[in-house]
Amino acid sequence: MRPSKRDELVQKALKVFYRNGFHATGMDMLVTETGVSKTSMYNHFRTKEDLILAVLRLRDEHFRNWLYRRMEERADTPRDQLIAMFDALEDWFEEPGFRGCMFIKASAEYQNADHAIHIQSAEHKRMLQVHVGELARKAGLKNPDALARQLLLLKEGAIVTAHLQHTQAPAQDAKAAALALIELAE
């Protein structure tokens, strides 16, 4: 039972795709950057698309785990955890390797609504929506689902803007707006 080789490949491929984009990253580049031979890659994944889907699955798992844990570390009540989401974003934006949201980029490169990569990216956002909506409900806020959608609009906007303008400032702009919306829903 080898847990490693395949997972190791996905993990390394994630870094390269995130840094370099999907179309711009060729399988040959992955061979040199990961040290995994080409034949091994096509042994584990039938196509490049399959590899990308595996990468996105790993990214989804990592990112949601990271974000949820960070929100819980920073605040005790569901209400404050919602607000802490934007502090977590700021931490992310400050990381040297920050390059925006991998799912937004994936859906930008694979635009067809029925493309597996696009569908999987949308699924990631849907799961975030469910979690944030649940928190808003636990916090006893009015219209929890509508509020969750609004908070996530702020989140996506902040990510895109932070990436475009190379500053972490959008996190605090979004936090201020989120705080106002939450207070109105109390």
Added chain:
Amino acid sequence: MRPSKRDELVQKALKVFYRNGFHATGMDMLVTETGVSKTSMYNHFRTKEDLILAVLRLRDEHFRNWLYRRMEERADTPRDQLIAMFDALEDWFEEPGFRGCMFIKASAEYQNADHAIHIQSAEHKRMLQVHVGELARKAGLKNPDALARQLLLLKEGAIVTAHLQHTQAPAQDAKAAALALIELAE
């Protein structure tokens, strides 16, 4: 004085890039889809990158003109024009060919901060920020620049989400949030 050939090429290339992405669109595809010969293309533009930059310039001009006019058509006062921005977004999202923001996608494919395509995409967003900030100032709202940044976060978030989920609903979610933020700033 020929206004047409070059502009016509840029206009047609815009459609293909918008629909198909940048890396995924080869010069040969542009040849067949635009009907402009390859030699003519490289007569007008030294490289593919130069063509993309021209496409983004045209897109910036078209989009800002369209948005500003739409906002003015829909509302008389600066305050209401800010809110009308989200109705205009909804009209856009409903268009059959809607595929998200071309500048977000460009910056997703050309990620380096010092890349000309990335810089030009950021410039588009900066000009929107200036215009919206000006409107907020004319409307006599508190902290007009901070408010403008927040409204634009909602706008970017709505565009990304509408593209990912294939629904125009984010426009109204963003509008409701924007209305709340504007009322708080009055």
Added chain:
DNA sequence: GAACAAATGTACTGATCTGTAAATAAAGTC
């Protein structure tokens, strides 16, 4: 109608793309 510029078709370069073939080298399992 001559002269010049712009646009064209065709064919090509060399590099890179995704994906494969075949033969070899490790590695664990019985």
Added chain:
DNA sequence: GACTTTATTTACAGATCAGTACATTTGTTC
């Protein structure tokens, strides 16, 4: 130690990538 699985190297196929050379056609201007 034989057997099976897994990973490896090397080389390749066929398509497509950005960009170019060259000769031809078209259109405008004088």
